[in-house]
Amino acid sequence: MSELIGSLVILVGAFFLFSAGVGLLRMPDVFTRIQAGTKASTLGNILVLAGLGIYHPDWSLKLLIIAYFVLMTNPLSSHALSRAAHAIRTPMAATTAVDALRDEEDDVAEGRSS
Numbered sequence: 001m002s003e004l005i006g007s008l009v010i011l012v013g014a015f016f017l018f019s020a021g022v023g024l025l026r027m028p029d030v031f032t033r034i035q036a037g038t039k040a041s042t043l044g045n046i047l048v049l050a051g052l053g054i055y056h057p058d059w060s061l062k063l064l065i066i067a068y069f070v071l072m073t074n075p076l077s078s079h080a081l082s083r084a085a086h087a088i089r090t091p092m093a094a095t096t097a098v099d100a101l102r103d104e105e106d107d108v109a110e111g112r113s114s
Helices: 002-026 030-055 057-087 100-109
Strands: none
Touching: 002 030, 030 057, 057 100
């Protein structure tokens, strides 16, 4: 029974990883691609690792350590990538209505505090 549950959790994780790949292809600009790839791939990776933990309980500690590193590094790296893309003025999609980071930088440059 645990093999079936583990396999189903891995399958759900694989679905989220697939949706991350589709999001990378379908989103209109760098910033939404980073967001789609990060959110879905983090969840997909965690679900695959959880499924493997159910399927192979003796691997649980190693998988927990890997999950910790995924949860720490994936959001941090996407944040760094998006800040770097913003710093080099990567264009946003035409439908983007608000650029809060640019507004904050403009306020700081003009001497206004937020």
